[in-house]
Amino acid sequence: MSIHPFKMLQRPVQVAVTALLFSSVSTGALLARDQPVQGGTLVYLEQQAHTNLYPPAGGFYPNSGILNQITDKLTWQNPDTLEIEPWLAESWDVNSDATEYVFKLRPGVTFSDGTPLDAAAVAKNFDVFGLGDKERGYPVAEAINNYEASEVIDPLTVKFTFTAPAPGFLQATSVIGSGIVAPSVLEGPYEELGDATKIIGSGPFVVESEVLGQNLTLKAREDYNWGPLNIGHEGRAYLDAIQFIVTPEDSVRIGALLAGQADFIRQIQAYDEPQVEAQGYLIHSAPTRGVNNNVTFRPENPLVGDLRVRQALTAATNTEEIVSTLFSAHYPRATSVIASTALGYVDLSDRLAFDPDRARALLDEAGWTVGADGIREKGGTRLELSAYESLPQPQNRATLQLLSQQWAAVGVKLNVLAGDSGSATQDNLDPLKTPIRPAMVGRADPDVIKSNFYPTNRDSLLQKGGTNPNATWEDPQLNELLLAIASEPDTDKRLDLTGEVQSYLLDKAYVIPIFEEPQVFAGAPYVHGIGFDAVGRPSFYNVWLAPR
Amino acid sequence: MTATIANRIGQAALVLLLAFTASFLLLQALPGDAILIKYQNPEMGLSPEQIAEIRLRYGADAPLWAQYGNALWNVLQGNFGYSVQAGVPVNALLATNLPPTLRLASLGLLVAVLLAGAVAFAATLAPFRWLREALQSLPSLMIAVPVFWLGIMLIQLFSFRLRLVPVINPSELQALILPVATLAVPIAAPLAQILIRSLDEAELQPFVAVARAKGASRSSVLWHHVLRNALLPVLTIAGVLFGELLAGAVVTETVFGINGLGRVTEQAVSNQDTAVLQAIVVLAAAGFVLINLAVDLVAPLIDPRLQRSTEALA
Numbered sequence: 001m002s003i004h005p006f007k008m009l010q011r012p013v014q015v016a017v018t019a020l021l022f023s024s025v026s027t028g029a030l031l032a033r034d035q036p037v038q039g040g041t042l043v044y045l046e047q048q049a050h051t052n053l054y055p056p057a058g059g060f061y062p063n064s065g066i067l068n069q070i071t072d073k074l075t076w077q078n079p080d081t082l083e084i085e086p087w088l089a090e091s092w093d094v095n096s097d098a099t100e101y102v103f104k105l106r107p108g109v110t111f112s113d114g115t116p117l118d119a120a121a122v123a124k125n126f127d128v129f130g131l132g133d134k135e136r137g138y139p140v141a142e143a144i145n146n147y148e149a150s151e152v153i154d155p156l157t158v159k160f161t162f163t164a165p166a167p168g169f170l171q172a173t174s175v176i177g178s179g180i181v182a183p184s185v186l187e188g189p190y191e192e193l194g195d196a197t198k199i200i201g202s203g204p205f206v207v208e209s210e211v212l213g214q215n216l217t218l219k220a221r222e223d224y225n226w227g228p229l230n231i232g233h234e235g236r237a238y239l240d241a242i243q244f245i246v247t248p249e250d251s252v253r254i255g256a257l258l259a260g261q262a263d264f265i266r267q268i269q270a271y272d273e274p275q276v277e278a279q280g281y282l283i284h285s286a287p288t289r290g291v292n293n294n295v296t297f298r299p300e301n302p303l304v305g306d307l308r309v310r311q312a313l314t315a316a317t318n319t320e321e322i323v324s325t326l327f328s329a330h331y332p333r334a335t336s337v338i339a340s341t342a343l344g345y346v347d348l349s350d351r352l353a354f355d356p357d358r359a360r361a362l363l364d365e366a367g368w369t370v371g372a373d374g375i376r377e378k379g380g381t382r383l384e385l386s387a388y389e390s391l392p393q394p395q396n397r398a399t400l401q402l403l404s405q406q407w408a409a410v411g412v413k414l415n416v417l418a419g420d421s422g423s424a425t426q427d428n429l430d431p432l433k434t435p436i437r438p439a440m441v442g443r444a445d446p447d448v449i450k451s452n453f454y455p456t457n458r459d460s461l462l463q464k465g466g467t468n469p470n471a472t473w474e475d476p477q478l479n480e481l482l483l484a485i486a487s488e489p490d491t492d493k494r495l496d497l498t499g500e501v502q503s504y505l506l507d508k509a510y511v512i513p514i515f516e517e518p519q520v521f522a523g524a525p526y527v528h529g530i531g532f533d534a535v536g537r538p539s540f541y542n543v544w545l546a547p548r
Numbered sequence: 549m550t551a552t553i554a555n556r557i558g559q560a561a562l563v564l565l566l567a568f569t570a571s572f573l574l575l576q577a578l579p580g581d582a583i584l585i586k587y588q589n590p591e592m593g594l595s596p597e598q599i600a601e602i603r604l605r606y607g608a609d610a611p612l613w614a615q616y617g618n619a620l621w622n623v624l625q626g627n628f629g630y631s632v633q634a635g636v637p638v639n640a641l642l643a644t645n646l647p648p649t650l651r652l653a654s655l656g657l658l659v660a661v662l663l664a665g666a667v668a669f670a671a672t673l674a675p676f677r678w679l680r681e682a683l684q685s686l687p688s689l690m691i692a693v694p695v696f697w698l699g700i701m702l703i704q705l706f707s708f709r710l711r712l713v714p715v716i717n718p719s720e721l722q723a724l725i726l727p728v729a730t731l732a733v734p735i736a737a738p739l740a741q742i743l744i745r746s747l748d749e750a751e752l753q754p755f756v757a758v759a760r761a762k763g764a765s766r767s768s769v770l771w772h773h774v775l776r777n778a779l780l781p782v783l784t785i786a787g788v789l790f791g792e793l794l795a796g797a798v799v800t801e802t803v804f805g806i807n808g809l810g811r812v813t814e815q816a817v818s819n820q821d822t823a824v825l826q827a828i829v830v831l832a833a834a835g836f837v838l839i840n841l842a843v844d845l846v847a848p849l850i851d852p853r854l855q856r857s858t859e860a861l862a
Contacts, residue, residue, distance in 0.1 A: 249700065252703055255715075262716050422579050422580030426584060466596065
């Protein structure tokens with residue numbers, strides 16, 4: 001007779017033991033789902049290939065997707081609180097008028113080629129970012145204003161001096177454009193930095209191989225141990241490798257994600273979101289916290305030089321209709337010049353109310369009478385405006401077309417031009433050809449408004465002294481305000497000024513903000529830990545892949 | 549013989565020079581230029597002075613004849629200049645991108661020839677009239693289908709639904725299947741059309757009646773006797789097919805995201821990258837010239853009657 005030990009146990013004990021075994025297995029499975037798993041390769045589909053990996057060229061999102069994994073910055077802007085926290089720099093001192101910054105660096109940081117990341121390296125980086133290098137073709141970084149010089153005080157202490165107050169510099173050290181690279185990288189000409197394998201940074205990932213224009217492989221850096229404190233974990237990245245693959249066609253990108261051939265993709269249009277969500281995949285929408293997607297006027301053009309015309313067009317714009325027709329819940333309506341998640345935002349939705357009657361009244365007052373074909377005219381001139389669509393902005397063509405429909409209801413004709421890049425770029429410099437231009441800038445600092453409107457920056461309004469050499473129109477009061485924001489060292493005063501300039505821009509109706517533009521990504525449900533910086537650039541440091 | 553060769557080479561050189569000059573003038577006539585597009589881009593955040601300096605460095609505002617002379621002199625030395633958008637010499641760009649496109653194009657042509665042959669033979673040998681007419685209208689359908697739509701549909705069906713071929717991270721062989729199929733369809737269409745017509749015409753020739761009288765089956769006659777005669781009109785459209793191959797490659801490479809001359813062309817057009825576009829025009833012109841030369845040399849081999857007439861002339 002054989003003995004079956006299990007059967008000999010009393011029945012309740014049998015049940016108890018079985019239950020214990022099952023619960024330990026399921027708890028183990030649960031734990032496995034919540035605990036980060038080391039290893040694996042993330043397949044990430046980008047819409048466009050990177051152009052150049054000189055850190056200040058990181059404004060272009062495909063460039064920043066790579067730069068954000070392979071370089072670190074002096075400071076880290078916490079995406080939730082927008083506070084500046086230590087990263088490569090442990091602490092810093094700013095003098096009272098923000099013309100001198102001293103940073104104390106964290107010891108023990110090395111570049112991926114083994115060389116130390118010390119004050120000399122940081123100084124060299126910012127000398128190039130702040131002053132440019134004409135010989136090698138390095139442009140000055142957009143985020144850094146009034147840079148004068150750097151000084152190495154000791155191997156872990158570096159000082160920066162400015163010719164005029166530069167209150168935005170601290171935040172500028174945290175943007176993608178201030179990623180620190182090994183000094184040897186900045187020895188060669190600008191064009192060479194299009195080759196990703198030449199970029200040596202201190203980041204959690206390192207470029208392993210590249211097929212230019214097609215794909216790129218990053219592998220994790222084993223000895224990485226200097227992430228920002230609050231980023232989520234310490235030590236090397238969970239992933240072993242990331243594969244960036246350039247997939248320009250929207251349907252192929254989304255289809256590949258849903259078919260399990262890719263794990264994470266960038267750029268998914270609002271109208272494609274439902275099919276992704278229907279399959280249980282996740283939409284990650286990251287705000288860019290800067291100047292909202294808008295149309296800007298060029299007041300030099302006499303048609304829109306009249307304040308009443310601009311105010312009328314603002315009142316004739318139904319942003320609610322645009323957002324609900326073309327976009328999704330991830331694209332909030334604009335309630336001011338900058339996003340509601342931006343620093344210094346003030347709610348000015350009362351100035352952006354949709355009121356077609358008021359629009360008609362203003363246009364009548366300005367002397368524009370409705371002609372036979374429904375378009376207003378005055379003294380033989382029709383109120384007909386043109387704008388070129390802006391390709392980087394999502395569904396910009398459709399947005400402008402809907403806008404055109406809305407404005408036609410009050411008697412204004414808007415021509416939406418596609419045009420090849422050559423004529424579009426050239427005509428956008430001429431206010432007579434383009435009285436309106438769509439625009440948007442992503443940067444989580446009040447300096448972003450200056451970036452958009454100041455003549456020597458992006459100069460959306462085409463003022464005198466800016467990108468249009470024949471410009472005669474300018475608004476000195478606006479420029480004064482913009483400069484004041486960029487040079488006010490006191491934070492509270494700076495935020496006040498930011499509020500003031502938003503009101504000023506909308507009082508003068510220079511710009512019609514439409515919606516807060518996010519960066520939209522889609523990911524598989526087994527991809528955990530995706531993070532974004534303050535302006536929606538992806539960070540894969542915390543990413544881990546759950547077993548499928 | 550040497551006179552003819554020298555003649556042909558002279559003609560070829562003239563064609564290339566004309567292509568180069570014409571493309572130069574047309575590209576210069578367009579508003580804006582590559583430097584404007586690349587550096588005027590607000591994302592770069594450059595000031596007007598910086599942009600002016602860059603233009604000076606590239607010699608973008610030099611007088612037209614100076615730029616033309618410079619470019620021509622460089623091309624004669626084999627240097628096609630510099631791609632503003634990519635930031636690399638055009639020669640390097642061509643060296644990396646020409647081989648994959650050549651591979652795609654030659655495989656596409658091969659599959660197209662097989663496909664056209666299959667359609668033409670099926671159409672000619674079809675037993676029922678309705679079948680024959682349906683197959684005869686197939687080439688029109690094949691040419692009417694837009695290449696990009698076909699590519700996307702093939703991906704959706706074979707890669708995403710049926711999961712037969714991966715689009716992301718494919719092996720070398722897998723990466724060729726769908727693009728070659730996409731490219732082959734619009735190339736096969738004119739080939740099939742012409743082959744069907746010329747097979748029909750050749751079948752009416754007296755020697756076919758002789759062969760049939762001697763007891764050969766219809767398909768055997770088609771294969772052994774008629775095909776060689778029908779091939780000549782097909783060869784004459786080889787130049788047209790080459791142009792279709794280039795156009796198809798542009799769209800196919802963009803849809804499938806593969807590197808190649810087609811993608812380079814598409815990006816160069818968007819960015820008005822003059823140096824790259826001129827290099828591509830010169831290459832395409834050279835391709836046409838070579839293909840025409842090849843056709844002229846091969847034609848007498850296929851049709852001996854041509855050989856005798858050229859001998860009579862020489």
